[in-house]
Amino acid sequence: MDQKVKAQNSIKVRLVFSFFIVTLATGILLILSYAPTAKRELTKLSQNYIEDLAMAYGGILDGEVKKADGDATYVLKADALSQKLDGVGIKGVESCYVYVVDENGTMVYHPDGGKIGKSVENEVVKQAVQDVKDGKEVKSGVRIYDYRGQVKYVALYVSTYQKFMLIVSANESEVLAPVTKMNRMGTVSLVGTVMIGLIIGVIFSGVIVKPIVRMTNFANRLSSMNFSDHETGQKLFARKDEIGAMSRALEYLRTEVADVVREVREQSGLLLEASDHVHDSASETATTMQQLDSAVGEIADGASSQAGDTQLATEKVVNMGDMVEQTANQVDDLMKYATRMQQSGQGATEALEQLEQVNGQAMQYIHVIAEQTDTTNASASKIHEAASMITEIAEETNLLSLNASIEAARAGEQGRGFAVVAAQIQKLAEQSNESAKEISEIIRVLMEDSQKAVSIMEDVKEIFKKQSEHVDNTKQAFDEIQKNVEQSIAGMSAIDDKTKQLDKERSGVIDIVQNLSAIAQENAASTEETSASVTEVKAISDQLSEEADSLKNISHTMEQSMAVFQI
Known part of the structure; x- marks a missing residue:
C-alpha cells in the first residue's frame, strides 16, 4: 500500500508553490499599485515645478521690462539674462534648462551659447510665436511634445508685453528616472522577497508535511496489516493538533484490531485443531465403513454369483449331458470319416509313388534333350566357322578376279576372253560371299535359339528337381498323416468309451448342483439386506467426512487470513 506520491501531488510542493504565488502576486500588486501613482505624481510635480520656474523668472523679466517702460532691449541682452538664468532648472535633471526667445522667435538666451541669435527649433515655441504675431491669445503653461523620439515637457511663459x-x-525620461529606478529596485526587492518566501515556504511546508508523512507511514503500516507497536506512532500521539488527534484515533483502531486478531487467531487455532480431530475420526469411520461395505458387497456379490453360478452349473450339466450324447454320435461319425480318410490317404500315397516314377522318367528325357541341344549348338559353331572360311576365300577370289581383269585390260584384244572368265569368277565370288553371309546369319540365329534352348532346359531341369523334392515331401507328409489318422482312430475309440461313462455319472451331478443352487439363493437374499444397511451407514459417514473436510478448509482459510496480520 506504500505508494510514492508524485511531486505535482505532494502537499509540500503545493505549499511551497502557494507561498511562491502569494509572494509573487503581492509584490506584483505592490509594484502595479505604487508605480503608476508615483509616475503620475512625479510627472505632475515636475510639470508644476518647471511651470513655476517659468512663471517666476518670466515674471521677473516682465517686471524689469515694465521698469524700462516697455523697452525690453536691455532686459533681453544675453549677458544680463545669463546672470539671472544660468543654473536654473531641476536639480539632478541635466536636460532641464531655461532659454528665452524674442517676439520674432530668435533665441536671445540659451545655455548653449552657440544657439543664441538663431531661430528656435522647437515646433511648439514656433507655433506660439506665430500665434502671438497673428494676434491670437497664447496662454502660459506646460506643453508636451515629441522631439526626435523623446518626449519633452515645455513650460511656456508669454511676456505680458509680448516682447x-x-x-x-x-526630458520626460530624466524627469521620471527616479520612478524607473524605483521600479528596478522594486523588481529586485520582489525577486529577493520571492526567494525568501520560497525558503520560508520550504521550511514551513517541511514542518507541516513532516508529521503528515509520519502519519502516512503509520497508516501504511496499518494498511499492510502490521498492527505491531512502533516508535513513529508514539511521537505523533503527543501532538496537540489535528495530526495528534488523527494518530491517537488510528492508535485506538490499531490496538482494538490487534486484540480482535489475537482472539480470532486463538479461536481459529482451536477450531483448526478440533476440525483436524473431527476430520481424522470421520476419515477413520469412512474408511472402516468403506471396508465393511466392500466386504459385504463382496459377500453379496459372491452369494449372488454363487447362486447364479450354481443355477448356471445346473443348466450346464444338463447341457453337458446333451453334449455328451451329441459327442458320442459325432465320435461315431468321426470314426467313419477317419476310416474314409485312411483309405483316401492310401490312394494318395499310391498316386504320389506313380508321380514320382513319371517325374524320374521326365528328368531322364530332359537330360537327353539337353545333350542333343548341346551337340546341335556345337555343330552350328563348326558351320559358322566354315561359313567364315568361305567368306574369306570368296573375298580373296574376288581380289584375284579383279587383278585378272586389270591384266586382261592391259593385254587388250588377246586378253578379252580371259577378262570374261575373270568377270564370271568375280561374280561367283560375290555370290559365294553373299551366301556365306546368309549362312552366317542363319547359324547366328540358330546358335542364339540353341543357347536359349539350353538355358530353358536348365530351368526345366531345376523345376523338375524341385518338383521331385516337393513330391518326396508330400509323400512323407501323407505317410505322417496316415500315422496320425490311425492314432486318431484309436483316440476316438477311447473317447467313445469315456463318453459313455460320463453319461452314466451325469444324473448324480445334476441333483447335487440343484441343492447348492437353493442354498446360494438364500445366502444372496440375506447379504443384500445386510449390504443395504451398511450402505446407509456409509452414506452418513461420508457426509460426516465431507462436513469435516469443509470445516477443516474453513479453518485453514481463516488461519491463512489471520497470518496476514502482524501484531
Missing part, C-alpha cells in the same frame, strides 16, 4: 517668451524644457 519675449521664457521656456523651461525637460
Whole structure:
C-alpha cells in the first residue's frame, strides 16, 4: 500500500508553490499599485515645478521690462539674462534648462551659447510665436511634445508685453528616472522577497508535511496489516493538533484490531485443531465403513454369483449331458470319416509313388534333350566357322578376279576372253560371299535359339528337381498323416468309451448342483439386506467426512487470513 506520491501531488510542493504565488502576486500588486501613482505624481510635480520656474523668472523679466517702460532691449541682452538664468532648472535633471526667445522667435538666451541669435527649433515655441504675431491669445503653461523620439515637457511663459517668451524644457525620461529606478529596485526587492518566501515556504511546508508523512507511514503500516507497536506512532500521539488527534484515533483502531486478531487467531487455532480431530475420526469411520461395505458387497456379490453360478452349473450339466450324447454320435461319425480318410490317404500315397516314377522318367528325357541341344549348338559353331572360311576365300577370289581383269585390260584384244572368265569368277565370288553371309546369319540365329534352348532346359531341369523334392515331401507328409489318422482312430475309440461313462455319472451331478443352487439363493437374499444397511451407514459417514473436510478448509482459510496480520 506504500505508494510514492508524485511531486505535482505532494502537499509540500503545493505549499511551497502557494507561498511562491502569494509572494509573487503581492509584490506584483505592490509594484502595479505604487508605480503608476508615483509616475503620475512625479510627472505632475515636475510639470508644476518647471511651470513655476517659468512663471517666476518670466515674471521677473516682465517686471524689469515694465521698469524700462516697455523697452525690453536691455532686459533681453544675453549677458544680463545669463546672470539671472544660468543654473536654473531641476536639480539632478541635466536636460532641464531655461532659454528665452524674442517676439520674432530668435533665441536671445540659451545655455548653449552657440544657439543664441538663431531661430528656435522647437515646433511648439514656433507655433506660439506665430500665434502671438497673428494676434491670437497664447496662454502660459506646460506643453508636451515629441522631439526626435523623446518626449519633452515645455513650460511656456508669454511676456505680458509680448516682447519675449521664457521656456523651461525637460526630458520626460530624466524627469521620471527616479520612478524607473524605483521600479528596478522594486523588481529586485520582489525577486529577493520571492526567494525568501520560497525558503520560508520550504521550511514551513517541511514542518507541516513532516508529521503528515509520519502519519502516512503509520497508516501504511496499518494498511499492510502490521498492527505491531512502533516508535513513529508514539511521537505523533503527543501532538496537540489535528495530526495528534488523527494518530491517537488510528492508535485506538490499531490496538482494538490487534486484540480482535489475537482472539480470532486463538479461536481459529482451536477450531483448526478440533476440525483436524473431527476430520481424522470421520476419515477413520469412512474408511472402516468403506471396508465393511466392500466386504459385504463382496459377500453379496459372491452369494449372488454363487447362486447364479450354481443355477448356471445346473443348466450346464444338463447341457453337458446333451453334449455328451451329441459327442458320442459325432465320435461315431468321426470314426467313419477317419476310416474314409485312411483309405483316401492310401490312394494318395499310391498316386504320389506313380508321380514320382513319371517325374524320374521326365528328368531322364530332359537330360537327353539337353545333350542333343548341346551337340546341335556345337555343330552350328563348326558351320559358322566354315561359313567364315568361305567368306574369306570368296573375298580373296574376288581380289584375284579383279587383278585378272586389270591384266586382261592391259593385254587388250588377246586378253578379252580371259577378262570374261575373270568377270564370271568375280561374280561367283560375290555370290559365294553373299551366301556365306546368309549362312552366317542363319547359324547366328540358330546358335542364339540353341543357347536359349539350353538355358530353358536348365530351368526345366531345376523345376523338375524341385518338383521331385516337393513330391518326396508330400509323400512323407501323407505317410505322417496316415500315422496320425490311425492314432486318431484309436483316440476316438477311447473317447467313445469315456463318453459313455460320463453319461452314466451325469444324473448324480445334476441333483447335487440343484441343492447348492437353493442354498446360494438364500445366502444372496440375506447379504443384500445386510449390504443395504451398511450402505446407509456409509452414506452418513461420508457426509460426516465431507462436513469435516469443509470445516477443516474453513479453518485453514481463516488461519491463512489471520497470518496476514502482524501484531
